[in-house]
Amino acid sequence: MSIAEIKIALSRRLLEVEDKKVLTQTETILNDALATKWDEVPARMKTEIHESTSQLDSGKFISNEEIFSKINESWNTKSSGRQKRKKASSK
Numbered sequence: 001m002s003i004a005e006i007k008i009a010l011s012r013r014l015l016e017v018e019d020k021k022v023l024t025q026t027e028t029i030l031n032d033a034l035a036t037k038w039d040e041v042p043a044r045m046k047t048e049i050h051e052s053t054s055q056l057d058s059g060k061f062i063s064n065e066e067i068f069s070k071i072n073e074s075w076n077t078k079s080s081g082r083q084k085r086k087k088a089s090s091k
Contacts, residue, residue, distance in 0.1 A: 001009070017023055041049075055061060 014023075014026065017026075038046075
């Protein structure tokens with residue numbers, strides 16, 4: 001079973017659970033597993049991640065399409081301004 005298939009299977013099973021204790025224990029397991037990795041992230045990077053998330057939430061971002069459009073625009077402008085190199089004359 002792939003990771004994606006395991007996630008889907010677990011999600012389906014979790015949706016069927018009605019026992020609050022089981023849900024709380026599952027949440028604790030997941031929090032502990034994720035916390036270990038988060039604890040390994042340097043403080044500066046955590047701050048930057050929080051700032052980035054806040055910016056995204058408030059709509060302060062540039063879409064990939066806009067970035068690629070600007071890159072292509074810049075590339076096309078630079079390319080059209082280039083002059084062809086003169087071939088060295090052979091004597």
